[in-house]
Structures are given as structure tokens and as C-alpha cells.
Amino acid sequence: MSSVKAQDRQASASQGADLLPVLRVQNLEVTYFTDAGRAKALDDLSFSLKAGEKLGIVGESGSGKSTLALAMMRMIKAPGRIEGGQVMVGDTDLMALSDEEMRQSRLQRIAYIPQGAMNSLNPVMRIGAQMLDAVKSHVEGVSKAEMVERCLAALESVDLGRGVYQMFPHELSGGMKQRVCIAIGILLQPQVIIADEPTSALDVVTQRQVMETIDRVRTKINAAVILIGHDMGLMAQFVDRVAVMYAGRLVEVASVREMFTDPQQPYSRALIDCLPNLKVKGVFQGIPGLAPSLLRLPSGCAFHPRCAHVMDICRTTRPEARTEPDGRSTICHLFDTGVQ
Amino acid sequence: MANLLELNNVSKTYTSGLINKSSNTALRDFSLQLDEDEPTIVTVAGESGSGKTTLAMLLLGFIKPTTGQIIYRGKDISTLRGRERLDFRREVQAVFQDPFAVFNPFYTVDHLLSVPIKKFKLAKSKAEARDKMDEVLTAVGLRPEDIIGRFPHQLSGGQRQRINVARALLLKPRLLIADEPVSMVDASLRASILETLRNLQRDHGVSIIYITHDLTTAYHIAKSIVVLYRGAVMEAGDVEAVIKNPRHPYTRLLIDSIPWPNLDQRWGEQEIIARESTDANTGCPFYGRCSKAMERCKLPAPLFQIEPHQAAACFLYDDQHQIDAACLSEILPA
Numbered sequence: 001m002s003s004v005k006a007q008d009r010q011a012s013a014s015q016g017a018d019l020l021p022v023l024r025v026q027n028l029e030v031t032y033f034t035d036a037g038r039a040k041a042l043d044d045l046s047f048s049l050k051a052g053e054k055l056g057i058v059g060e061s062g063s064g065k066s067t068l069a070l071a072m073m074r075m076i077k078a079p080g081r082i083e084g085g086q087v088m089v090g091d092t093d094l095m096a097l098s099d100e101e102m103r104q105s106r107l108q109r110i111a112y113i114p115q116g117a118m119n120s121l122n123p124v125m126r127i128g129a130q131m132l133d134a135v136k137s138h139v140e141g142v143s144k145a146e147m148v149e150r151c152l153a154a155l156e157s158v159d160l161g162r163g164v165y166q167m168f169p170h171e172l173s174g175g176m177k178q179r180v181c182i183a184i185g186i187l188l189q190p191q192v193i194i195a196d197e198p199t200s201a202l203d204v205v206t207q208r209q210v211m212e213t214i215d216r217v218r219t220k221i222n223a224a225v226i227l228i229g230h231d232m233g234l235m236a237q238f239v240d241r242v243a244v245m246y247a248g249r250l251v252e253v254a255s256v257r258e259m260f261t262d263p264q265q266p267y268s269r270a271l272i273d274c275l276p277n278l279k280v281k282g283v284f285q286g287i288p289g290l291a292p293s294l295l296r297l298p299s300g301c302a303f304h305p306r307c308a309h310v311m312d313i314c315r316t317t318r319p320e321a322r323t324e325p326d327g328r329s330t331i332c333h334l335f336d337t338g339v340q
Numbered sequence: 341m342a343n344l345l346e347l348n349n350v351s352k353t354y355t356s357g358l359i360n361k362s363s364n365t366a367l368r369d370f371s372l373q374l375d376e377d378e379p380t381i382v383t384v385a386g387e388s389g390s391g392k393t394t395l396a397m398l399l400l401g402f403i404k405p406t407t408g409q410i411i412y413r414g415k416d417i418s419t420l421r422g423r424e425r426l427d428f429r430r431e432v433q434a435v436f437q438d439p440f441a442v443f444n445p446f447y448t449v450d451h452l453l454s455v456p457i458k459k460f461k462l463a464k465s466k467a468e469a470r471d472k473m474d475e476v477l478t479a480v481g482l483r484p485e486d487i488i489g490r491f492p493h494q495l496s497g498g499q500r501q502r503i504n505v506a507r508a509l510l511l512k513p514r515l516l517i518a519d520e521p522v523s524m525v526d527a528s529l530r531a532s533i534l535e536t537l538r539n540l541q542r543d544h545g546v547s548i549i550y551i552t553h554d555l556t557t558a559y560h561i562a563k564s565i566v567v568l569y570r571g572a573v574m575e576a577g578d579v580e581a582v583i584k585n586p587r588h589p590y591t592r593l594l595i596d597s598i599p600w601p602n603l604d605q606r607w608g609e610q611e612i613i614a615r616e617s618t619d620a621n622t623g624c625p626f627y628g629r630c631s632k633a634m635e636r637c638k639l640p641a642p643l644f645q646i647e648p649h650q651a652a653a654c655f656l657y658d659d660q661h662q663i664d665a666a667c668l669s670e671i672l673p674a
Contacts, residue, residue: 060526060528061496061497061526173389174388202388203387203388203553204387204553204554204555204594204597204598204599205387205593205594205597205612206387206388207597207599208597208599208607208608208612209612212608230526230527231527231599232527232601233556233598233599233600233601234599235601236599236600236601236602236603237599237600237607238599238607256603257603260601260602260603261603270528271527271528272601274527274528274530274531275527275601276556276557276559276560277600277601277602278559278583278584278600281559281560281580283560284530284531284532284534284535284560285531286528286529286530286531286532286535287528290496290498290499291496
């Protein structure tokens with residue numbers, strides 16, 4: 001059984017240290033042009049991932065998590081537009097590809113398991129036919145038998161029997177459907193897998209099964225995984241690094257240990273503090289205020305109206321990212337040089 | 341001691357098909373009593389398909405039990421008519437899972453509050469109705485001037501869910517059925533909704549049946565817990581005891597699978613055994629997935645009382661005192 005062990009995770013992180021990043025996102029910007037004005041959903045966003053590494057992206061609803069996933073897949077629809085930036089997978093800049101090349105890259109270089117993926121299966125098509133569709137549209141010059149074999153192998157790698165190939169979606173449970181979607185995601189062995197809240201509709205036991213499945217296929221094909229979600233508990237148990245997103249920016253990126261033992265940015269701290277634990281019963285701690293509307297972002301730091309450590313400079317000046325040599329980055333005036 | 345609500349050996353079976361009838365027991369022989377004088381919060385927990393929502397529907401009178409009775413303040417709820425039925429409708433309120441689906445997008449959110457006021461004739465004038473709305477919105481921590489006159493799409497999920505709680509509060513209920521009220525809102529907003537629910541119980545004397553699959557929130561809000569699996573009670577008792585020291589193999593698996601935000605706590609020590617498709621209508625429903633399954637588990641296990649406030653339906657504890665399923669409430673802490 002491949003349970004997600006802390007030691008394993010550290011080992012895989014250090015192993016990847018000498019490798020070049022398999023994914024580099026640089027200065028990615030997405031704006032939605034709505035009737036009410038322009039909303040910058042991704043604001044100059046950069047990060048990188050090594051092969052086999054697991055990155056968690058957390059944030060409240062509306063912070064831009066799903067926009068980031070869609071932008072990396074180049075699936076942003078009007079009124080949204082990718083305004084700039086690069087998404088490098090290996091040596092290829094996805095933003096520079098033609099539409100047809102991009103279509104080929106999806107699933108082959110970068111796969112996306114959308115939120116509520118299990119509802120994305122076609123109810124009147126057998127699972128096998130849907131998987132075959134995905135292979136057919138990407139691979140040429142392969143016999144049908146070989147393609148079928150590939151689908152069956154993918155189903156087996158997510159712990160589903162070969163019999164599932166002949167079934168309809170309604171014959172499967174929610175967790176099984178979710179695993180079918182993971183199987184489709186790994187059919188062509190992509191280098192990067194983006195999973196957008198893959199388990200938010202599942203109960204804890206099934207959630208653990210699905211996450212263990214993702215972890216196992218990740219090891220098998222050595223893909224980098226981006227896990228998007230708002231469950232900090234799941235992040236603590238699954239990922240190597242955590243990125244906290246707020247109003248379209250990554251306000252803190254740190255290793256999972258640093259994030260949980262010593263969060264720096266006040267918003268990450270608040271997110272960690274509002275987690276339930278078994279030590280103090282009956283204490284609920286929320287984050288005061290609401291996530292800001294992207295149409296009317298507060299001046300300076302977008303978090304300043306809700307921040308417990310707000311200073312004068314936070315109201316006027318937009319903080320810039322400060323990156324430490326070990327890769328930890330924080331966007332907060334508290335850590336500006338010279339400010340105590 | 342009068343009971344506000346009594347469920348006596350309630351079962352619900354869904355059947356389908358005309359000729360080849362197949363049946364599915366969603367809730368099996370479930371008994372629970374809530375005391376009228378001491379408002380409390382009881383959690384009913386379980387994974388999808390455990391019969392949680394069937395229980396909520398039964399309690400609200402939307403569906404009828406196949407066997408057994410649901411008694412609300414001395415009257416079987418399926419026999420309520422006229423005035424009594426209206427009272428029941430007012431006194432038993434619900435908050436549902438999805439704060440997005442319960443609003444009609446064409447009306448402002450006050451519609452959700454003004455309809456019950458009209459329907460139950462709670463106010464004599466418009467000004468009084470407005471005062472009542474202001475009062476309940478303030479009680480759930482919202483500012484009425486921010487809310488009244490707005491459309492659902494202008495509000496966040498957390499705000500909408502709190503309006504649902506406000507609507508329930510408006511009718512001064514005796515019992516609130518909360519079916520997964522926080523599973524669709526952000527973690528940062530969960531706290532405020534749970535806090536609101538707890539205040540309802542503490543300050544307004546409302547009993548709450550909190551239905552959830554999330555044991556962490558259950559732990560913080562409730563006093564007692566009933567764990568269901570495929571419609572049968574697996575374990576019940578004091579929430580502190582059940583969550584910190586689960587006894588039934590199913591509860592153990594459930595608690596072991598919670599991803600705690602604690603790096604030193606290993607996730608998933610126990611292996612998950614895939615669910616077998618064999619029909620488990622006889623015997624322990626967890627039989628096919630249990631690592632400790634024995635031959636005798638093919639027969640249904642009664643509840644064994646392990647601690648004063650903890651009981652599990654498992655033969656592992658057959659040296660303990662056996663209790664009748666109908667007396668489940670006696671082991672729940674008051």
C-alpha cells in the first residue's frame with residue numbers, strides 16, 4: 001500500500017533538488033473583462049515545480065485557484081484573457097503554441113482533473129469508449145488493440161478492475177468515477193497533473209483512497225502534481241510545498257513543514273489558525289471580513305483590511321515578493337528589510 | 341420528562357422495479373429521543389450512502405418511514421393535520437447543504453425571509469416584519485443594511501448560508517435539522533456558521549440534529565454523536581469518547597482517514613478494504629470491509645455498552661453489557 005509518508009515526501013523532495021524544474025510559470029496574468037470593470041484574477045504569478053514534486057495551492061473561493069489551473073491549460077474563456085506570461089513544460093512554452101499544438105499538449109504534456117470531474121463523464125457512453133476517445137485524438141499509428149490495452153492498464157493503475165472498461169458511469173460510485181477521471185488524466189503519461197479539488201465531494205475514506213491513487217500514479221510516471229483545494233488538512237498530509245493564494249497572487253510559498261510550523265504571511269497564519277484540532281474543543285476561529293472583490297481591490301496590500309498586523313505602508317504600497325535562497329517566498333511588508 | 345422528538349425503531353426501505361423488485365434499506369431500526377427541556381446538539385455522521393439524508397427527510401416529514409414511528413411532542417408526524425401540521429412545519433426547520441441552490445435568483449434575498457413571515461402571520465405590519473428580519477439577521481452576525489435588497493449572486497456562500505440559518509431562526513423553531521450546513525463553504529467561513537448554530541442552541545433553546553460526514557466539525561459543535569454506516573448504527577455516545585477513542589472498526593477507519601493538519605500525525609495507518617458488492621442486508625453492514633471480520637459477524641450485531649457514554653454495534657465487545665437499540669438515547673450524554 002502506498003500511504004503518504006512524511007519521510008517519503010522529504011526523500012522525494014531532496015531527490016528532485018538536483019533536477020531541473022519540469023514546470024515553470026512566469027509572470028502569468030489573467031484578466032476578466034466584465035461589464036462592471038476589469039478584474040485581475042491572476043496578478044504576475046510565478047512558480048516552478050520539479051518532476052515528481054507535489055505542490056498544493058490553497059485559498060478562499062474567488063482567490064483565483066481555478067483560474068490558475070485553466071490558464072495553465074490555456075482554457076480561459078471570454079470575458080477572460082491571458083494577458084501575458086509563460087508556462088514552460090520542459091522546454092516548451094505552452095503560451096507560444098498554436099491552438100492545434102496546444103490541443104495535442106493537453107493530456108500529453110499537462111493533464112487537468114477538473115473540480116467535480118466525476119460529473120464530467122458522459123452518462124450514455126461506456127467508460128472504455130470515453131477513454132479510447134482521449135487516446136485516439138492524441139496518438140497516431142497505433143493499433144486499436146494497443147490503445148485498448150493502454151486504457152485497461154490505466155484503469156488497473158488506479159485500482160479499478162478491467163471490467164470497469166465495459167461499464168457505464170451510473171454503475172460506479174463517486175470515488176470510482178473520480179478514479180476513472182484520474183485514469184484518463186494519466187493515459188498519455190503527462191509531465192504535469194493539475195487536480196482541482198479532486199476530492200471535495202467525497203467522504204474521508206474515499207478521499208484517502210483517491211489521494212493514495214494519485215500519489216501512486218505520480219510515482220509511477222514521475223509527474224509533478226498540483227493539488228488545488230482549500231482543505232489545509234489534506235495539504236498537510238499530501239503535498240511537499242504549499243502556495244497560499246489571495247486575490248490573484250501567491251502571498252506565500254513554502255515547504256509544507258515551514259508552512260505549518262512557521263507561517264509568515266498573516267493570511268497564511270490566519271488560514272492555519274482557523275483549522276480545527278482536537279486539543280481545544282469548541283473554539284471556532286474564522287478570518288474576519290470577506291475575500292475582496294477583484295473588481296475593487298483594496299489599495300496597497302489586498303489583505304490589509306483584514307490583517308491583524310496592518311501598518312501604514314500596507315494601505316498605500318503594494319508589497320513585492322521576497323524570495324529566500326531556499327525557495328521560500330513571501331509577499332508582505334512585515335518582512336521588508338528595515339521594517340520591524 | 342417529555343420528549344420533543346421520538347424516533348421509535350424507524351426503518352426506511354426504498355424499492356425499485358416492478359417485477360424484479362430490488363430493495364435497499366437506507367435506514368435500519370433507528371431510535372432516538374430528544375428531551376424537550378434540555379436543548380442539545382446531536383451529530384449524525386457517516387459517509388455518502390449511510391442514510392444521513394434519508395434521516396433528515398424522515399424527520400422533516402417529507403417521506404414516511406417504512407416501519408416505525410416518528411413522534412413529535414406526543415403526536416405521530418404522519419397523522420398531523422391542519423393547525424398541528426402548520427405548527428410542526430414552523431417548529432421544525434431545516435438548513436440544507438447547498439447555499440446556492442435554495443435561493444431563487446430572480447428575487448432579492450428578503451424574499452426568503454418575508455415569505456415565512458406572511459405564511460405564518462408573524463407580523464402585523466410591514467414595519468414589524470422589517471424589525472423581525474433585522475433582528476434575526478443581526479442574530480446570525482450579518483448587518484441587515486448589507487443584506488436586505490440584495491440579490492443572491494451578490495452574496496458569498498457563507499453569507500447565504502447564514503441567511504438560511506436566519507430564516508430558520510425567524511420561525512422560532514424547537515428543532516433544527518442541519519444537513520451538511522458547512523460542507524460547501526470555505527474553511528474560514530465555517531467557523532462563523534458553526535458559531536451561529538451553537539448560539540441557537542445555547543441562547544435560543546433550539547435542539548439541533550447536525551448531519552455531517554465531517555467529524556472534525558462534529559467534534560467541536562456537538563455533545564453526542566451517532567455514527568451510521570449503510571443505514572445502521574455502528575457506534576454512538578459522547579463525542580469526546582467516540583472521536584478520541586473509537587471502538588468500532590468502521591469508526592476507527594473513518595477517524596484514521598481524516599487528514600489532520602498535523603505533520604506528525606500519520607494519515608491512514610489502516611488499509612482500506614474495497615467495498616464488496618455482496619448484499620449486506622443480513623449481518624453487520626461493515627462485514628465485507630472489516631479487517632477483524634469473524635464468522636459470527638454474518639449475523640447482525642447488537643449494541644454493546646463499552647463505557648457509560650459509548651456503545652458500539654460490534655461482536656468484538658460481546659463481553660460488555662448489551663443494550664436494546666431502542667434505548668440508544670440513554671447512553672448519549674444529556
